[in-house]
Amino acid sequence: MNPSPLLTALLPLLDDLSRDLPQAEHYRRLLLALRSCLPCDALALLRLEGDLLVPVAVLGFSPDTLGRRFRVADQPRLAQILANQGATRFAADCDLPDPYDGLVESTPGRLQVHDCLGCPLYIDDRPWGLLTLDSLDPARFGQIDLPTLEAFTRLAAATVKACERMDRLAKQAATDRRLAETWRQVAHGTPTRELIGASEAHRRLLQEIELVAKSHLTVLITGETGVGKELVAQALHQQSDRRHKPMISLNCAALPESLVESELFGHVRGAFSGATGARGGKFELADGGTLFLDEVGELPLTVQAKLLRVLQNGQLQRLGSDQQRHVDVRIIAATNRDLAEEVRAGRFRADLYHRLGAYPLHVPALRDRGQDVLLLAGYFLEQGRIRMQVPTLGLSRAARDAMLAYDWPGNVRELEHLINRALLRARAKDASPSPRQLCAADLDLAANTSQTIVGEPAPPGPGSAHGGLRHAVDEYQRQLIESMLAHHEGNLSATARALRIDRGNLHRLTRRLGLATPARPPHQRRRSG
Template sequence: MTNPLLLALIPLVADLSRDLPDHERYRRLLRSLRQLLPCDAVALLKLEDDVLVPLSVEGLSPDTLGRRFRLGEHPRLDIIVQHREPTRFCAESDLPDPYDGLVEGVHGDLEVHDCLGCPLYVQDKLWGLITLDSLDPARFGSVDLDNLQAFSSLAAATVMASERISQLARNVEDQRQLAEVYKRAAGGRGPRELIGQSAVHRRLQQEIQLVGNSPLTVLITGETGVGKELVAEAIHLQSPRAQKPLISLNCAALPELLVESELFGHVKGAFSGAVSGRSGKFELADGGSIFLDEVGELPPPVQSKLLRVLQSGQLQRVGSDQEHHVDVRIIAATNRDLAEEVRAGRFRADLYHRLSVYPLVVPPLRERGRDVLLLAGYFLEENRARMGLRSLRLSADAQKVLLGYPWPGNVRELEHLISRAVLKALSAHAERPRILTIEPQALGLDGLPTSGVGTPEVIGPAPVIKPGVGLKETVDAFQTVLINDALARHQGKWAQVARELNVDRANLSRLARRLGIR
């Protein structure tokens, strides 16, 4: 009789010499594993710092690929990576399972089941792990763990082959070092991810890599909420300037009188309140990049001074005649049609042409297909950790609703909608359930159009006051709901939100950053 381990390993050995896309290589790996050890769900996860990132899954909800599992928050995964050999959890283990509610075909808690995990080591360094789950609590009782250990060795060779092939196109280790430098420059916060697997998203990433390696000025365009700031971060990280800082400025978040000072700095006494001199964003970004968000909002006098910096690298602080030279790459973004603004006389034509040397269009969420579910999974995991929940999932009907909605507010709208849905779903329970399931009604999209354009008016629930929750947390939750609702009504236009809420635009921007809304 043919050895089942041999049957599972032969296709993987054959694949080692093939130039396959990563997703296909990993899919074949999991398929071979399920042939060796039949089970209901299997996943391959890569360890990045202290976070496990799913690269391929079978038998799990599609939004699992968008989730990020922090080790300190998932004890089962933490235990698996602490042992070199496979780990099997007893069926009655009360440790929370990261896949609660995510196994396809299971509509309630993932209660008594069999769970197995095996770490993957590449060149004696922990790379990630493989997990297996079976709804049959005795499925893995007779498993030869030595076979699984042997399989994991070939699985490690598979992932190493994949990474070696990728290295031919780009030096992965150099990128890791650049990412660490960028992380330190950003005050400990690593670069945020651009999550997606759709064809249009992959094309965007290819363009980012192409233009990132060039010195060109980039103008990022796209609808409100598509993630233009994340694209700017990715461009900077791909560039030779990645070891230097990326300095960001929202040109619409400041009063007109302060924009020039923020960009170019000022000297002591330059204006009322200037009690000391200070450097502007351009000087802080010297040697690196500057990201000018909502650049179409710049007042005309500042546009002319920005043009001078682009042309010669020379700037003057407000109130000074002394010139400073800076070497800065400009990455700008706008949701306006700047060509139309030029025709209307509201934006300088010469500045527009200088900024749009390489125009980069970020696709709207409605064109990205099932990326919606990956992004929803990412936001669900964020909310699960923030709200202290054991497990958080989307029902199958809720997934269909998300896929059918046109997303006029794009990724930002999805992020806010998931946060509101979690609050609304929680309010329906007197006690926190083991698994909180988001049903279609919690999404608040009932009766809203599933095609076309236009911003629906979504009124979020008032935050539920729960015993043990402090005043500050309750007030923060209420402010978050108010701001998110206003953003949904005004398609993410912060100036209109500030007017509706009767608050200063700059104060609203600071509050939103503190609450994690922007």
């Protein structure tokens, strides 16, 4: 007698339970086995985290699906599946919005999901998540054996439980669980965005966060503009022993020089014009907790000296006061500048640089994170879709290829803005409730790479590309930057503004291209006080 298809699929899964496989591989094999028993176009395993359903494994969906977060209250189909004990099938003409519309990998013109099944997963009598099956054929599940799906769901629950027990023995899994809670909180319980990613560079960053979070060390977070340095600071605070105390933030670049000292250390009445009362500074507000100094490289030299004294002995004086106050504050600083270069140029104190950099933590650029860009795109698409009330939007293969090929000079922040613009265009272009996919033209990445600047050199001709595309692009950038530096008499800040990029990014680019940055004239240098 030949074994049943269900038994044939279950036996390898039972063997897998005793094997030391990564959690993601266990889940992938689970979905493959389910698809062999119950043919369909797409499957997903989603974990319930508070009021969110988070995809942990998918088959047949676009890669950005793993970056999406489905709020149960906004997804009536998923809410209905969770509410039922057994399997739930939705009729092909069901008018409830489907969270997967536009996300199933398919040929153009066949984007909308037509037949949907789902079953909740319970572990120890508590809802853990969902298994969902979707088909582009509206009659696919008409004859399906629902008890078979329910039996498979029980096996899935057993697989999940076994995986979680094995992972509790591993240090990395414990780290992931702590981070899962950390990413959803900041001081005072305010929700925050997740640190989303699956690349090796991102995984190393999470490991470093765990390593240093519980220490007393001051952390200096470096990285280009828009990589998410503030989210890293929040994760450090939430994993530290100070997480029950406040985390106070100060953007050092957002305040005029005359107010920075008052904001940091506070002031007494009459300390300066307009000081009508005494006021504590950020250090006192953060007492017992964490003070996050963003763009610390922008601090004036006079304030740097006072900041160093507080870091050394925990004593501060309010502006206009002789009274010493003691504070217990952990400093986390961030900058997109090369502070070592700033020290050599005399714009940053060497002793403060070494004090802040007790533990340097570099956040990788988005272009160095591989397919993380697609996970982040999926996350922003889902968040923006809910906020703007637009149908589900997927990413076409051409759009994904364009995103992976793009250099992302503005990093994650640029990606978020680009997705929001694409959502606005999609809403204006097509007001119908039908889902569709964003194509490469919707993203308009070409516009981001071709900023027109007066006086720029002509693009290199075909003969200049003998060293490949990267060589041709570098040569064009080198000519453009040399021309603009000469036009602005070597002023790096003015050149950066003209090129519409961050000054720190321009400085790094000139070093990579082997360009000498002229010394700033004495009248342009910041006074040391």
